[in-house]
Amino acid sequence: MSSYLYRLARFCYRRRVRVLVVWLVAAIAAIAIAQLSGGKTNDNFTIPGTEAQNATDVLKAKLPAFSGGQSTIVFATKNGARITAPATRAEITTAMKRIRSVPQVSAVVDPYASKLVSADDRIALGQVQWSAQPADVKDANLDAVQDAVQPVRAAGVQVEYNGSVYPGWRFEVSEVPELVGLVIAFGILMVTFGAFAAAGMPILGAIIGVVTTLMGVTAVASVVTIASASTTVALMLGLSCGIDYGLFILSRHRANLLRGVPPEESVPLAMGTAGSSVVFAALTVIIALCGLTVVGIPFLTVMGVAAACSVAVALLIALTLLPALLGFAGRRVARFSRLPKFGAHAERVARRTAADPGSTAGAGWSRFVVRHRALVTVVGVVLLGVLAIPAASIELGLPSGASQSKDNTQRKAYDLTTEGFGAGFNGALLIVAQDVSSPADTARIAAALARQPDVVKVTPLAGQNNTSLIRVIPKSGPNDQATQDLVHSLRDNRAAIESGTGAHILVGGTTASNIDVSSKLSSALPVFLITVVGLAFVLLTFAFRTILVPLKSIVGFLLSMAAALGAQVAVFQWGWGRHLLGITPTETISFLPIIMLAIIFGLSSDYEVFVVSRIKEEFTRHGDARRSVERGTALSARVVTAAALIMFSIFVAFAFTNNPTIRAIGFSFAVGVFLDAFVVRLTLVPAVMALVGARIWYHPKWFGRWVPDPDIEGRRLEEQLADGRFGADAAQAVADSNAVAR
Structure with a gap:
């Protein structure tokens, strides 16, 4: 592989204008197609094979007017005023009549007609049924609802909204987290490289890749349902992976330049040695993300595929566009800025690293870890184990109004509803009864439902085409x-509920759907973990030609994953540090663990490949296991530290958004990346490899005979270069590089 990457990089370097034009044309074409297609992310998603989804499908076929989204309008009086006062009642009644005429509204339930007025005569609930799915309800119609209730608000009545769709429900994606992440990434790269050209190169490539990917995803969204969270995850991974891959290759190229290697030979040589590691790192991430397809939930499948495409584009950018950009930059990436805090320090570190890798801070850390390998291993495992303790108390659920910030209208509506009627009115169940022969059968089913434990109120809503819809309010x-x-009791006892009617019931609604999603995710988690870990094990075994390295990588990932999940539970579920992040303690988002497994496993494999490939490169040169651990860790510590801090910064930026789902994802990813990079890959991995010694590289003889060697460390490439197969200049370049390495 290293030889092919060497040739590819040399081609892109020499034909850099063509390569740049191709990528710019691809980005412009993606933007144009996205604009012409009119594609938009859509948060309507289905959960095939669940009872709640079956209930929704029946409603679409039999009672289409009740198959769309629902809104709850909460009216609350202040300062002791009564919601039933004649003037207030008239305003609310008039507002509900106006809402009936809003397009896409199929039914409106007046709070006074339905007797949804609190016992203290202070809070009333109005219901709006839409004929369209939540994401298909037009903003203009939601604005019309707001306009209809404006006179009520003007009369001094508090008006708040809840439900699956309501005015202001759409989450506007802000560019601030990305911008903050990019600024921090540029600062880290400036500290790392001390040169504007070197710091900007990985970021420029990542931006081109992200723009191309997101515009492509937007175009596909015109024909496929893509959730808004999918683009956010793709953006996070596209930026972070794109910068990381560029950073890893660029750091090797810069080291070559500082050793006196000409740019035209330095770029292909850097790609041939570091590029293989980037390829295997990216493939591991892609496998982990594509593994989300085994879950069987379409929106997670699309999320995983979109993120995998983002990583794939980042890989292609690193392998093709980056060599072209380095060709334009020439030696400028090795010229240091005159800013004293960046350039001078970075120049000293860079030249010292190139001339004497053993004198750096990373080398000092690696020597400490190897010297105290047993103690470091014990302390690291105990630390991660303690952080993982809260994960044992994880409670899964999907976001509700209770998880929103206190100034959010959905949270205000949730609290008012709970105060006036009980928490169950925030999560009604919808019972769909099929094969109903008469209204009497509907009444009999409703009476049976009312006798069930934990049921407060049962209301028949509609009947048509031998199908009835009944709302059940839990306590x-x-x-x-x-x-x-x-929900489980109603489904288990459906025969008794249906008895004597000949009907068949399905339990659906948003609350039941959330329960079904959590259940499906929990059952799919073991299958997903086995699939992804198994495929990654095969890939890493092929890359490093040993079984022990992949096993060590997987154990380390499980430790960092458990610790990150424990931190997430402690902060978002238990509420530790709630004031710092401005969060409301609630259940862990049900799909978060499985997304964390996919993404953190992929990213942890990135750092594993970056560190272990340098260790293997050193071991291949001299065969001294502990010396190779010290030197390989030292050589990779600075670039892995920079890469991890960049990813950490991008994820942290998303942890301060207003959306609780994105906030939890950003926080969890940030903690997972930080722990995996610094505690596992730069501490536990070298400690364990030093403990095991040369045995870590063992593989059976048959393995060496039958499994091809991908040459991830670039040994065969160096032999070909030394033999003059790629020219005298290339041979001299690798000779100079090896002389410094020795």
């Missing part, structure tokens, strides 16, 4: 265990 909240038990 408990949408994310309470009692509500989950009620």
